[in-house]
Structures are given as structure tokens and as C-alpha cells.
Amino acid sequence: MKLLAVGDIHLGRLPTRIPKDFALAHSELGPAAAWRSTVDLAIREQSSAVLLAGDVVESERDFFEGFRELKAGVAKLTEAGIDVVAVAGNHDVEVLPRLANTLGKDSGFTLLGEGGVWQSHRIDDGASQVRIWGWSFPQRTVRTSPLSDAQFDRNAGIELGLLHCDLGQTKSAYAPVTRAELAQCGLDGWLLGHIHAPHALTTENPVGYLGCLSGMDPGEPGAHGPWLIELGEGRIREIRQVPIAPLRWEGLRIDLNALEDSGDLEQVLIAKAKHLDDALSAHGAAPKAIGLRVKFVGRPAHECALADCKTGVHFPIGNRHYFVEHIEAELLPEVSLEELAKREDPLGLLASRLLLLDRPASDLDRRALIESASKHFTEQLQNRAWRELESNADRCSEEAVIEQLRTAGTSALLKLFAQQYGAH
Ligand SMILES: [Mn+2]
Helix, strand or coil, X not given: CEEEEECCCCECCCCCCCCCCCCCCHHHHCHXXXXXXXXXXXXXXXXXXXXXXXXXXXXXXHHHHHHHHHHHHHHHHHHCXXXXXXXXXXXXXXXXXXXXXXXXXXXXXXXXCCXXXXXXEEEECCCCEEEEEXXXXXXCCECCCCCCCCCXXXXXXXXXXXXECEECCCCCCXXXXXHHHHHHCCCCEEEEECCCCXXXXXXXXXXXXXXXXXXXXXXXXXXXXXXXXXXXXCEEEEEEECCCXXXXXXXXXXXHXXXXXXXXXXXXXXXXXXXXXXXXXXXXXXXXXXXXXXXXXXXXXXXXXXXXXXXXXEEEEXXXXXXXXXXXXXXXXXXXXXXXXXXXXXXXXXXXXXXXXXXXXXXXXXXXXXXXXXXXXHHHHHCHHHHCCCCHHHHCCHHHHHXXXXXXXXXXXXXXXXXXXXXX
């Protein structure tokens, strides 16, 4: 049996920061377009159900657009024999129950847990059985955990939780839950909505955020799309994200040290975007448009006309359209670090610390700097606010510490330099 799990869609919202004269219309790149592709994918994959983890509709104001899009999609899915099961999040606490009522009981659309009461829905395709447990926001803010008095009586078959909540934020006004609480429920997986960055869900640990269906601004970079879940022999056999969002945001770091001649930076940028395009194609990602946040770094060996590169520039690569959403430059001053390090001021001190990082691993001063930074990072990561972050384990590796020191140190050095000598 296959299921398609979908995180926050926010129907009614449009992506921002797309150039005015861009080749594709906003409406082709927004949540509604992502939802239509999701419906087609569910039909193509012959999935038994589509699960929606809340914030399906952006707000009450978007009832009509949300309703039209959701209704059209649900009609197409139910015609193909596919159930739609949803929970309401903090954005669609009123809209989603209204939609459910208007669509009616026989529409194939099931809203679970209305009024903040846990409910379950059973899906049985003859070969496999799965039960989906869901809870919906009863009002816009909920300061207690929806799991605090929940009871889940297990049956044979797979049991999955569908919930809109704030994971690991105990003071949150949006249904705070902890990983420990989710684990105690004894279900086989938790498909979560609310935070727009997806977790890396796996068959071993199918618990976490699905991420928003499509990234709507540069703060939501990388792959977005629904998750295809394959069930069989009483377990989750596969869970993978299908990156079908029509718009994707990516950061592009361009090192000017590697530049061979002064050439046209726009051409350098396009060449770099071409690399990205090849990588995306290799990973089967199929966005129609890519918004680039470009950062030029390094110490240019040649005169570079950064001003030639403009925000809003757009160009096609193959059948995808790229645009530059933002450009920033973090160029090292012409004067060398060695020269700066001779000074007896904060700028000199910072330059000599940066030079330490380039010394051999056996250097004692270098060791001391890295160990002291590492101790500081470890203490920070113990902090409650960061503890639930998935990637913390890698942040204290020696390479990660050096990278952070280099980035933060260079950035501070540039600011100090600019303060003293004006922008360069
Ligand atoms: Mn939300």
C-alpha cells in the first residue's frame, strides 16, 4: 500500500521575491500548483490515501481560493479511489472544518480530531491495513501538549500519527510536544506539520516534519514536496520525499579566488547555476523555477565588476528558469591577512586568529583556539532551544568548528575593515 503525506500547503499564499518580468507566472509557482502536482502524483503512484498535516489553507480570507483548489483536488483523488485524510493546523483552524462540512461526508475527505479530540481513520486495501490517528487545532493557539492525555489502543496493522504541532518547543503556543512524548505513544510513525523545513525521515525513524509542500521564500531553501510512504508486511518499507515543488530556492556561493580572468561575472554565475542544474537533474528534482541567493566570496585576483550582476536577472537553463533573488559579496580586502596580523588592534588580532586556522594540525596555538571554540559550541548546544535540532551531532566535529570560525571570523574582519576604511 502506498500513502502520500503532505506538509503545510498554505493554499492562498503566493511565493514572494520573484522578478516582475519573470518567464513564469506566480500562480504556476505557488502552493496551488504544488497541490495539483501532488494530486497527479498520488494518482500516478496509485496511492491509497493522501494525508494532510494541517495549514492546508493560509487563512480565513483564502477560503474561496483554498476551497476551489482543495475541492478540485479531492474530487480528482476520490474519483481515482484515493482517500484524503487531514488535520487542521493553527492557520486553518476554522477554514478546514468549514471545507469538510461543505464537501460533505461522502466526499472522500476526512477531517480528523475536530475540536481537539483524537480520532482515527482506517485504510484497508485488502492486502495491508493502516490506521491514521489525528488531532486538529480547536483554536488558533494551544499551549498544552495534545499528547498529554492521549490514549492509543493498538490494533494489528500499521498505526501512524498525523499532527500539526511545535516539536521540542515546550513554551510554544502552537501545540508543544516533545520527541519523548511521541515515542511513548507506541505508534509506528509521526507525520508532522507546522515547521516548514523538512526532517530527513527514514524507515528507521519515520518521525518528524514533512516540511511545507513548496518553499515560498528564500528562507525555505532546498527540496520540498510530498512524502511517498510504502507499507507492506506490517511495516513501513520505504519513505521518501518526492521533490515536485515547482519553485525551489538555493544558495549559490561563488569563490572569486578560483576565477581565472576578470570576465563577466554574470557568465560565471550562469556557469555555476548550470552545475547546480546538473546536480538537481541527477537527483530527480523537477522544479520549474529556481530562485538564487548568490554570495560572492574570496579575494579577487582581478578587478571584478560586481555591479554588473543584478538582483532580478533571470535566464533559462534547459527547461528550467533561474532568477537571482539577492546578491551579496564578502570579499577579502586587497591587503593580505599577514599584513593585517602585524597590527596591534582588534583587526590585527582577528587576522592572526584566522591565520592560525591555516597552520598544521599539530600547532599548539591552533589546537587551543579550536578546543576553546569547541567547548563554547558544545555548551551552547546543550541549551534547551537548540537541543532538539537534528543536525547538532555534526556541529561539534573539528571540521565544522573550523568552518564556523573561518566564516564568522572572516565576516567580522570584513566589517571591521569596512568601518575603518569604508566599503571596498
Ligand atoms: Mn502552522
